[in-house]
Amino acid sequence: MIEVLKMLCGVVCGSVRVVVCLFLLTRLLSAQKPQKKSIAAGAAGAAVIAVLMSFAGLSGFYRIVLEVLWIAFCANRLQQADLRMSLFISVFYEIAVSFWQFLLASGMGIVFRSTAFLDNGTWSGQTVMWLFHLLLGAVSVFLHDKRNISGKDAFRAATAAVLAGFLAVITLSEQTMLAIPEDTLDLWMILAVVLMMSVLVFNMNRQYEAEKELAELKAGQAELLERDYTALNKAYAVNAKLFHDFHNHIGALRQLLAHEKYSEAVRYLDELQAPVRGMADTVWTGDDTLDYLINSKAAASASDKIDFQAQVEFPRHTNIQSADLCAILGNLLDNALEAAGQVPSEQQRFVRLTVRRIHQMLVIKVENSCLNTPVQENGILKTTKDDGGLHGWGLQSAQTAADKYDGTVQTTCADGIFRAVATLSYHGIAI
Numbered sequence: 001m002i003e004v005l006k007m008l009c010g011v012v013c014g015s016v017r018v019v020v021c022l023f024l025l026t027r028l029l030s031a032q033k034p035q036k037k038s039i040a041a042g043a044a045g046a047a048v049i050a051v052l053m054s055f056a057g058l059s060g061f062y063r064i065v066l067e068v069l070w071i072a073f074c075a076n077r078l079q080q081a082d083l084r085m086s087l088f089i090s091v092f093y094e095i096a097v098s099f100w101q102f103l104l105a106s107g108m109g110i111v112f113r114s115t116a117f118l119d120n121g122t123w124s125g126q127t128v129m130w131l132f133h134l135l136l137g138a139v140s141v142f143l144h145d146k147r148n149i150s151g152k153d154a155f156r157a158a159t160a161a162v163l164a165g166f167l168a169v170i171t172l173s174e175q176t177m178l179a180i181p182e183d184t185l186d187l188w189m190i191l192a193v194v195l196m197m198s199v200l201v202f203n204m205n206r207q208y209e210a211e212k213e214l215a216e217l218k219a220g221q222a223e224l225l226e227r228d229y230t231a232l233n234k235a236y237a238v239n240a241k242l243f244h245d246f247h248n249h250i251g252a253l254r255q256l257l258a259h260e261k262y263s264e265a266v267r268y269l270d271e272l273q274a275p276v277r278g279m280a281d282t283v284w285t286g287d288d289t290l291d292y293l294i295n296s297k298a299a300a301s302a303s304d305k306i307d308f309q310a311q312v313e314f315p316r317h318t319n320i321q322s323a324d325l326c327a328i329l330g331n332l333l334d335n336a337l338e339a340a341g342q343v344p345s346e347q348q349r350f351v352r353l354t355v356r357r358i359h360q361m362l363v364i365k366v367e368n369s370c371l372n373t374p375v376q377e378n379g380i381l382k383t384t385k386d387d388g389g390l391h392g393w394g395l396q397s398a399q400t401a402a403d404k405y406d407g408t409v410q411t412t413c414a415d416g417i418f419r420a421v422a423t424l425s426y427h428g429i430a431i
Contacts (some may be wrong), residue, residue: 003054008249009126010050013133015043021071021093022079028202038078045070080309085205095191096162101132102188103168109178118180139181158199166192210400214323248309290314293326294353297333304341315357316352316357318426320405327401328364328409329353332420336368339418343369348416357410364422373413398422 019042022034034042049066051060071090077080102118106130109117116124169192172178173185226376249268256265294310301308343349352367399409407424 005126007051007054007122009129010054011047013129014046014050014063016036016092016133017097018042018046018067018071018074021137022075022088023140025071025075025081025086025089028082029075029085031075034079038074040073041078045166049170049408057149060098064098068094085201088198089337090197091204091399093113096195099137099165099188099191099195101128101163102411103172104108104132104135104396106178106180107170110175113177115179125284155203159196162192162195162199166196177289178211213397213400214327223262290322290325290329293329293333297351298338301351302336304337305346305349306337306340308353312353312355313357315362315426315428317429318362319429320362320424320426324401328398328424329366330424331398332364332409332422333399335420336418337364339370340368342371344371358427362424362426364424366420368418369416371416 010379021038022038022042026032026033027035046067049063049070051064052066064343066243068090069086071093072083072086075086075090077082078131105117105125108124108128109115109212112124114124116122117128119125119127166189169189172180173189186241241298256262290312294312296309298310333353334349338349340349348369350367350369352365353369354363354365356363356365402424405424405426407421407422409422411418412419413419
């Protein structure tokens with residue numbers, strides 16, 4: 001009976017471990033959310049591993065190795081997660097699961113004064129396994145519902161949990177109520193230190209990826225600035241030539257009007273006004289980078305026959321960096337132009353940009369017409385653009401920039417109108 005129960009427990013608990021890790025990889029690596037196919041594959045693989053372990057009589061080490069490989073395979077093939085990071089996280093996830101199961105078994109053993117809880121082959125050991133995996137599932141559901149957990153909060157929570165486990169192992173080595181072999185305690189103490197190091201390494205990797213992403217944003221910003229600066233410089237050159245030849249133009253217009261050639265005079269004025277008209281539509285926020293960005297998007301909307309409106313109230317001399325604003329505005333406006341451009345009727349194509357300051361809060365709202373509800377993958381809007389530039393930054397880049405100012409990026413779609421709202425906290429700086 002105990003053997004059948006052990007195999008059943010191994011199948012159920014293994015499936016829970018694998019599926020929970022697949023969801024965990026979604027949060028940590030921004031991979032695709034596990035679908036029914038990946039969940040079924042993960043659970044089936046865990047069941048096969050558990051049955052194989054039961055009949056072959058292999059140690060828990062081989063179970064961990066097989067589960068790690070299977071988790072990484074499912075995450076990479078079915079969720080498009082990075083294979084290297086999937087292996088890294090799943091290895092330390094399995095170690096952490098075994099570590100906390102050992103601590104729970106030790107705690108129950110101390111409470112009930114029995115070493116049977118440390119042996120998975122006993123009824124007491126099986127009870128610990130069932131209880132631990134129920135708790136693991138409950139914690140995973142809680143974390144899955146808490147979608148607003150920031151990277152810093154997650155890092156602090158993981159560090160606190162590992163540190164608490166390390167202190168618990170030290171406490172176990174000092175207690176006398178439960179006889180635990182010293183080599184077992186030494187092993188878990190070493191693994192607790194390894195877990196702490198793994199949390200630090202993962203956090204360093206995330207910071208590196210964030211800095212790399214920021215560098216790409218700055219490169220895109222520099223490219224944008226160079227292109228628009230060249231265009232603006234040409235406009236200024238045309239304007240300078242216009243004013244330099246002003247008296248000649250006045251003379252020509254006088255002759256046309258004197259001879260009552262009014263239509264030709266109007267065409268002549270339109271030709272002279274062309275470079276000035278482009279300057280008159282400029283949105284000036286006080287930030288050169290934002291000016292270039294908004295006007296380049298306005299020009300792009302005009303070429304696609306999209307009605308572009310901008311109402312900007314931008315605070316001067318704040319701690320908000322231009323690169324972060326470009327990351328947010330560039331992504332939101334690109335998504336808006338892409339969606340509005342797909343609307344068949346030109347009269348219904350529009351993009352509205354509103355920037356307002358409310359006390360110490362900057363609110364950026366972008367609204368646009370859309371044909372269909374945008375497709376999202378893990379909170380990131382998919383784009384059909386492939387021309388480089390600012391495209392492909394994604395909502396993740398915008399959210400990364402907003403996180404630096406305790407901000408959020410939220411999107412809604414209703415009645416054929418897509419809305420994206422970014423909020424940033426800021427404070428003034430001395431100049």
